[in-house]
Amino acid sequence: MNKTSFLFIIFFTLNFFAVVAEGASETSKPQSETEVVASLRDKALNSHLAFDILESLTTEVGARMAGTPQDALAVKWGVEKLKSLGFDKVWTEPVTFDTWIRKEEYAAIVSPYQHEIKITALGFSVPTPEQGIEAEVVHFKSIEDLSQSPKDSAKGKIVFISRKMERFRDGKGYGPAVKARSNGAVEAAKKGAVAVVIRSIGTDSHRLPHTGMMRYKEGVNKVPAAAMSNPDADLLTRIFARKKTVKMKLQINSHAGPKYTSQNVIGEMTGSEFTNEKVVIGGHLDSWDLGTGAVDDGAGVAITMAAAKIIGDSKQRPKRTIRVVLWANEEQGLVGAKAYAKRHKDDLENHITGAESDFGAGKIYAFASRVAEDNLAVVKKMAKLMKPLGIEYVDNEAGPGPDLIPMYELGMSVFSLRQDGTDYFDLHHTADDTLDKVKPENLAQNVAAYVVFAYLAANSEQKISR
Amino acid sequence: MNKTSFLFIIFFTLNFFAVVAEGASETSKPQSETEVVASLRDKALNSHLAFDILESLTTEVGARMAGTPQDALAVKWGVEKLKSLGFDKVWTEPVTFDTWIRKEEYAAIVSPYQHEIKITALGFSVPTPEQGIEAEVVHFKSIEDLSQSPKDSAKGKIVFISRKMERFRDGKGYGPAVKARSNGAVEAAKKGAVAVVIRSIGTDSHRLPHTGMMRYKEGVNKVPAAAMSNPDADLLTRIFARKKTVKMKLQINSHAGPKYTSQNVIGEMTGSEFTNEKVVIGGHLDSWDLGTGAVDDGAGVAITMAAAKIIGDSKQRPKRTIRVVLWANEEQGLVGAKAYAKRHKDDLENHITGAESDFGAGKIYAFASRVAEDNLAVVKKMAKLMKPLGIEYVDNEAGPGPDLIPMYELGMSVFSLRQDGTDYFDLHHTADDTLDKVKPENLAQNVAAYVVFAYLAANSEQKISR
Missing domain, CATH: 3.40.630.10 (Zn peptidases)
Structure with a gap:
């Protein structure tokens, strides 16, 4: 008897007894x-x-x-x-x-090196102008660093927040990390930024960015917001470690619908x-x-x-x-x-x-x-x-x-x-x-x-x- | 002393001895x-x-x-x-x-359900017409099944080859799997197909398709060829299990360059x-x-x-x-x-x-x-x-x-x-x-x-x- 047949018989035997047991107990006396x-x-x-x-x-x-x-x-x-x-x-x-409504989204590092990067717009992000935004990128290690930076620290620039989410069984790494997604656009705009791109709020290492909701705030300029995949964030972080001026192109056509x-x-x-x-x-x-x-x-x-x-x-x-x-x-x-x-x-x-x-x-x-x-x-x-x-x-x-x-x-x-x-x-x-x-x-x-x-x-x- | 300092000292001590040892031996007598x-x-x-x-x-x-x-x-x-x-x-x-030159590439299952799927053109694939191809999909479990099928088995259709690559330490799963990528377009065209899409030649489960070279053959119609990510191939396979007619849209603008x-x-x-x-x-x-x-x-x-x-x-x-x-x-x-x-x-x-x-x-x-x-x-x-x-x-x-x-x-x-x-x-x-x-x-x-x-x-x- 091969292994499959053996398991097959075991399976049906067990099920047979289960059925018999259930039938017996349900008809004889209430369980x-x-x-x-x-x-x-x-x-x-x-x-x-x-x-x-x-x-x-x-x-x-x-x-x-x-x-x-x-x-x-x-x-x-x-x-x-x-x-x-x-x-x-x-x-x-x-x-x-x-x-x-999500439409096309595209981003690339254009200087000092050229890399297309994988991004996705965050939920309810405003679009960029049709031809996109090309601007210098300014790097913050966390949204807290961004908030505490001087008033014009991101003037005319794209803010990049590189904080990594930590992995835990109960997901407790999410709370501290997700603030960059929820509030990144508001905090960046307060410092004069033209857009915000964050490291994805996620624990993987794949070229698949994580979307999710973001918020704007009454009275604060609405700037486009996107997340990049974690390997892309690693790459951008390595480029910043070279202390060179980094420029990025960002194109997001997503927009509010009815x-x-x-x-x-x-x-x-x-x-x-x-x-x-x-x-x-x-x-x-x-x-x-x-x-x-x-x-x-x-x-x-x-x-x-x-x-x-x-x-x-x-x-x-x-x-x-x-x-x-x-x-x-x-x-x-x-x-x-x-x-x-x-x-x-x-x-x-x-x-x-x-x-x-x-x-x-x-x-x-x-x-x-x-x-x-x-x-x-x-x-x-x-x-x-x-x-x-x-x-x-x-x-x-x-x-x-x-x-x-x-x-x-x-x-x-x-x-x-x-x-x-x-x-x-x-x-x-x-x-x-x-x-x-x-x-x-x-x-x-x-x-x-x-x-x-x-x-x-x-x-x-x-x-x-x- | 904290752990970092301790390791630091251990590290430098080891390096010091290594340097001394090398120096000593290199100056005293040839090794x-x-x-x-x-x-x-x-x-x-x-x-x-x-x-x-x-x-x-x-x-x-x-x-x-x-x-x-x-x-x-x-x-x-x-x-x-x-x-x-x-x-x-x-x-x-x-x-x-x-x-x-790789340009835009897009694919979607349009019937019986709608799913955008992640594809990538195979190297040297011809483009589809600009507006893309929309056609019924015919499923083959392997390129061998395709080759052995009747002459017109794929007439006017898009061929889908779903064979999975197996994982081995020495990569020996590649050889048998990669034939679908190398020869899929030729075999599909011989059966009258308008395009071929294969399950990626890869062992992962991510929405990231695997590209790679394919070949055409003198005297056989050149049809566009692409690979879809493995989760997308799983999805398409599940749809075929429902025994419904499957239609796909495929758009590839990649083309030969100078x-x-x-x-x-x-x-x-x-x-x-x-x-x-x-x-x-x-x-x-x-x-x-x-x-x-x-x-x-x-x-x-x-x-x-x-x-x-x-x-x-x-x-x-x-x-x-x-x-x-x-x-x-x-x-x-x-x-x-x-x-x-x-x-x-x-x-x-x-x-x-x-x-x-x-x-x-x-x-x-x-x-x-x-x-x-x-x-x-x-x-x-x-x-x-x-x-x-x-x-x-x-x-x-x-x-x-x-x-x-x-x-x-x-x-x-x-x-x-x-x-x-x-x-x-x-x-x-x-x-x-x-x-x-x-x-x-x-x-x-x-x-x-x-x-x-x-x-x-x-x-x-x-x-x-x-």
Whole structure:
């Protein structure tokens, strides 16, 4: 018998016993809550569903930047997928926002050496003049250095900020680094700059720049803003080390577009008892335009849809409803999340808790809660059932995933299921955010954790609150 | 005392003893050949020279495709660098060839789903019509499948070849895979295709396509040829798995250019006795245009220049001359190598042996020779002195590096110093071929191995031949 046949038989034998066991227990006597959840968790672990959903989204829709034709396609995909998975209710809620359209973008170092460099405009950057900008480049090692420099330190020049983002499992290198992206244009303009180019906010070494949002400020000149790939930033830094005058050409044709109305896509698996009360899980449906949004945030969409589907298929549904929200336009400012909070603020008491999956496709290694003290019994149950997944409980100090911030600010309780993000910022907001980066087994582990969390939260004796 | 200070002192102490040891031995009595070579090898191991040369080439010149203005810049750089390193003789020899100019290139899947995909034209591809080609795509799993398909199997269509290149330390996955790139256009045209797009000949998973040469054939229609990045090939393969009709848009404006004359750049460290006899080492100076040619083949240029410099600086020069050749236009058909062989064919007997470094910047793990049986004593010496570098002797069946093929075919003996190429085809011919991919310590190990090889070959009692 060859190895494949052997594994084949093992696989079917195991599945056979699993089916027999489930059938037997479900027909003979009702399982305990722990038995039900453990069984659903293990079903999730062995399920390919999340990967299949993600494969579908990245193949049939792909890049889906808010306000583009692919945004509408993603909404259609979301509705159809939730329906085809058998969600009890599926609907959409409108979300309106300003748009931004990416066009050609080009940059080159023109002096003292000639190099074409890989850049991408930052979200909502104004364009350069049509013929581009050619100017001397002035180098700052951080946005703090730029802010503290003299008033005219960048007058007529292109500001280059070279700060490197550091790699950590929990992504804590992002916060300090991303200020250069968010505020670089404002700080550069304050010093008289004509444009800003930053080292990408990312931890990789590939010629693929990272896009992302930037802001302008009322009363400060709006200058074009772009990020260059990290190897290009290394190159530029090496040129500056030669103490020569550096000139760059920068051409960005991206510009603001018209208002657009997208949709939050919502699906529910109705609870068995308190149908109005819900646990909210989800991910954001939009992505940046460069990649296919596999890890940001197709993974979150797939993980939470699959978790709700597996719970919904159970013969012992939890007491409360599982609501999956596929948030519109997270990337350009939590727009769908804010619209949702505005629309549902009077229903806050029925949003008993929630968690968003928006940190890629790495395994979950820890979880934290933010609930009232007297809800901690259910958290303990979660910890027990998540432990076999390699997940440790941290504390009751959880913050919300990005799209739950508005509801959290209104007072909703939240959970945080923490993924290993070691590689997340290699891919984040780049062309490289594609399906090949996702391991099906990691996705399945995430689904299993969301099953445990959502089922137990929805089935809690005591209604969870904060 | 902090760790840095401690290491600092250790470092200087070691260097002090090294200097004293060298000084003492060089002034008191002549070292044995083995002592000299071991000492030069260890000097090479601790030298940053090769990395500094590579840093200079990738920073001050960068991409240097044959026939571009950067080609001329690279020649200038090569001459100046050899002179500044103190080579005894530095000169150039003309190499004339047809050129090819890369312009805009764009591709998108337009049906059944819309995806922009990352492609790059293959070297010497003809352009598409200005407005591009939009056509149905027909999928072949290999060029063999395409060749064996019926006569009109691709009539009016774009051929897609999806074969994956396999990863091996010695790069043996390249040969079987690269046929799709070299011959894909001819085989596709024979079946009536209007263009060919292949999965990149590379082992990475990044949105960076691999370029490289392709060929047309007299009497077969010339169709445009491009490679797509591997994640894009995965995507297209997933779409084909849905058994839908796939359409693609392809736009390539690249085209043939005028004749150009570049130069082989040559530098010599003169031998102490038989100055006309030489050991030839080198790498090719040209690169593809997408990256900065750090691993292909800036590394080879840097390794061999540094090795010759370290030998040249020795107070006990070897009997014969070390000739470094920085070959022109390897990428588009060993053009510099052929010109060299034509020019020097009557001096074949003085080309005692040689080795080219053209497989990236990984450590050398093995070496092989191709010499007359009665030269094996010197090979044994090399093996002994390379062993501490982690290098094993293989056999006397070595083949030549690409640029030594023409001289080898005339009868020259050759050596092959085999680098670990596990990651080489992640970078090969892509935009990602940049300095950050090179580890200085690996480069130094290569230099040490070339020092051992070149010194011992040049100092051999018996003149090496094949």
